[in-house]
Amino acid sequence: MLSTRQLRYFVEIAESGSFSAAAERLFVAQSALSRQIKDMENRLQTPLFERTARQPRLTAAGEAFLPRARSLLNELVKASDMATQVGNGQLGTLRLSHSSTVPLSGRVLTDISAFIEREPGVSLDIGKLSSEAQLEELSEGRLDLGLLRLPVLRQREGIQIVPLFSERLLLAVPTDHRLAASSTVELAQLKDEAFISIPHPQRGGLSYLCAELCMGQGFFPTAARVVSRKTTQLQLIQAGFGIALLPQSMQDIAPSGVRFLTLADEHCQSTVALAYRQDPPPLIQHLIRTLTRDEDR
Numbered sequence: 001m002l003s004t005r006q007l008r009y010f011v012e013i014a015e016s017g018s019f020s021a022a023a024e025r026l027f028v029a030q031s032a033l034s035r036q037i038k039d040m041e042n043r044l045q046t047p048l049f050e051r052t053a054r055q056p057r058l059t060a061a062g063e064a065f066l067p068r069a070r071s072l073l074n075e076l077v078k079a080s081d082m083a084t085q086v087g088n089g090q091l092g093t094l095r096l097s098h099s100s101t102v103p104l105s106g107r108v109l110t111d112i113s114a115f116i117e118r119e120p121g122v123s124l125d126i127g128k129l130s131s132e133a134q135l136e137e138l139s140e141g142r143l144d145l146g147l148l149r150l151p152v153l154r155q156r157e158g159i160q161i162v163p164l165f166s167e168r169l170l171l172a173v174p175t176d177h178r179l180a181a182s183s184t185v186e187l188a189q190l191k192d193e194a195f196i197s198i199p200h201p202q203r204g205g206l207s208y209l210c211a212e213l214c215m216g217q218g219f220f221p222t223a224a225r226v227v228s229r230k231t232t233q234l235q236l237i238q239a240g241f242g243i244a245l246l247p248q249s250m251q252d253i254a255p256s257g258v259r260f261l262t263l264a265d266e267h268c269q270s271t272v273a274l275a276y277r278q279d280p281p282p283l284i285q286h287l288i289r290t291l292t293r294d295e296d297r
Contacts, residue, residue: 004076006040007069009033010048014066018055092122092283097129097137098147100230101206102272105252107165108147108291115290122283130229131205135159138277144284145291146275149247153204161275162292169210169268170260172237172246177259184264187217194224194242196233205229206270210245213268234258247272 012022013033023030041047048062058066096112098104104112104126116124129137132154134146139156152161171185179185198221199208207229214221224242227233231253233244238257247270251260274291276284 002040002043006036007073009036010040011069011073013056014058093125094284094287095125095144097127097134097143099131099149099205100128101149101247102147103249103253106249111291115287119286130203132203134275138275145287148273148275149206150271150273151204151208158278159275160278161273164272164274164291166269166271167248169245169263169270170248171243171263172258172260173243174237174240175257175259179261180259182261184262186264187213191219195221195244196224196227196236196242197229197244198223198227209270
């Protein structure tokens with residue numbers, strides 16, 4: 001098999017017009033250059049140059065081989081540059097997933113937009129999964145980063161979970177609900193209400209947190225006849241199937257038929273966290289730094 005050095009020598013001789021000029025440009029002895037070209041010709045079983053008294057001329061085989069040799073060397077340079085950029089976190093595709101209750105709006109969207117603008121060689125493949133499914137995908141190497149809501153009931157070995165920010169929980173009701181005109185609402189007032197999101201026995205996240213808050217007021221949320229843990233719960237609220245405690249950021253994607261009310265208890269907070277495998281490569285580290293940057297917001 002031909003070596004990249006031989007390809008480079010061959011192209012340099014063809015472009016400079018002589019073995020001696022090529023040897024000077026390549027900083028090698030002319031005899032070593034000649035040996036490499038002779039080895040190439042032996043491997044290809046055909047001469048590439050016609051040796052003349054004045055200067056070597058390309059044979060028909062050499063003429064046909066030259067543009068392909070140039071192309072191979074150019075592709076090698078591109079491949080090397082790409083490997084360097086990927087290794088340095090400047091190029092590639094990241095797989096990001098978020099829980100349905102972590103909408104891509106507000107701070108999250110601002111940070112992702114800033115990252116994409118700053119890293120022109122990087123793209124994002126974004127999906128939506130539950131917190132537990134994100135941890136499983138991360139553990140299996142099918143996901144690079146996850147945005148989820150705490151608490152997480154089952155930790156995965158080798159997965160790092162870092163809190164990003166907390167936001168207030170609000171009461172989401174249909175616009176014709178009995179409480180819709182209230183300025184603030186006490187959790188205890190929701191004892192007899194139907195909740196369209198209740199906790200799964202093996203999942204944490206927002207519904208688990210909301211159930212804990214309700215139990216702190218002496219009741220467990222009553223399940224509505226139609227329930228959902230996805231963003232479809234906004235449509236269910238609008239349709240009048242029940243109510244839900246939702247993070248403030250969900251207002252950004254809510255339909256007009258849903259009204260958000262302030263909860264009197266200021267401790268009703270929900271935390272968004274970032275999950276990723278330990279010791280991530282540079283490309284993932286760049287996005288982690290963007291999402292976890294410390295500043296007043």
